[in-house]
Amino acid sequence: MASIIDSEVFLAFSTYATIVVLKMMLMAPLTAYFRITRKTFANLEDIWPGTIPEEKKKMLRTHDDVERVRRCHQNDLENIVPFVLIGLLYVLTGPDLSSALLHFRLFVGSRFIHTLAYVMALPQPSRGLSWVVGMVTTFSMAYRILTTILLL
Numbered sequence: 001m002a003s004i005i006d007s008e009v010f011l012a013f014s015t016y017a018t019i020v021v022l023k024m025m026l027m028a029p030l031t032a033y034f035r036i037t038r039k040t041f042a043n044l045e046d047i048w049p050g051t052i053p054e055e056k057k058k059m060l061r062t063h064d065d066v067e068r069v070r071r072c073h074q075n076d077l078e079n080i081v082p083f084v085l086i087g088l089l090y091v092l093t094g095p096d097l098s099s100a101l102l103h104f105r106l107f108v109g110s111r112f113i114h115t116l117a118y119v120m121a122l123p124q125p126s127r128g129l130s131w132v133v134g135m136v137t138t139f140s141m142a143y144r145i146l147t148t149i150l151l152l
C-alpha cells in the first residue's frame, strides 16, 4: 500500500482528481455569480435587505443562465464522483504511468470542454462528445479493475 501511495500513478491521480474536483466546486460560485447578475434567487432571505417586498417576490424566479450552470454542476456530480471512486481503484491495479496519464488527462480535459460547451451554449455535438469521452474513459478504467482483480 505504501508503495502505491508513493507511486507516480497515485501522484498523477491525486493531481488530476484534485483539479477536476476543484473545477466542479467552482460551479457553485459561478451559480452565485449568475444569480446575482441575473437577479434570480431561490429564497427570499437571499435577496439584499432593503429591497422592497414586491421586488423581492419578482426575484424569486428561475433564469435560463442560472439553470444552465446548475445542470452543468449536476452533470459534473454524475461524472466526476464516479471518476474519483473508480480512478482510486484503478490506481490500485498498478497500471502503467503512460496509460494512467492518458486516462486522467482525457477525463479532465473532457470535463473542462463539457463545462465550456454547456455554460457558453456551444452547438452540439461539442458537449455530447466531451461527455462521451469522459464516460468512455471512466468505463475503460472500470474494465481494467474488473479484468485485473475480479473476485465474485
Ligand SMILES: N[C@@H](CCC(=O)N[C@@H](CS)C(=O)NCC(=O)O)C(=O)O
Binding pocket: 071, 072, 074, 075, 078, 127, 128, 131
Ligand atoms: N443526466 C444526463 C444524462 C445524459 C448526459 O449526461 N448527457 C450529456 C451529453 S448530451 C449532458 O451534457 N447532458 C445534459 C445534462 O446533464 O444536463 C441528462 O439528463 O442529460
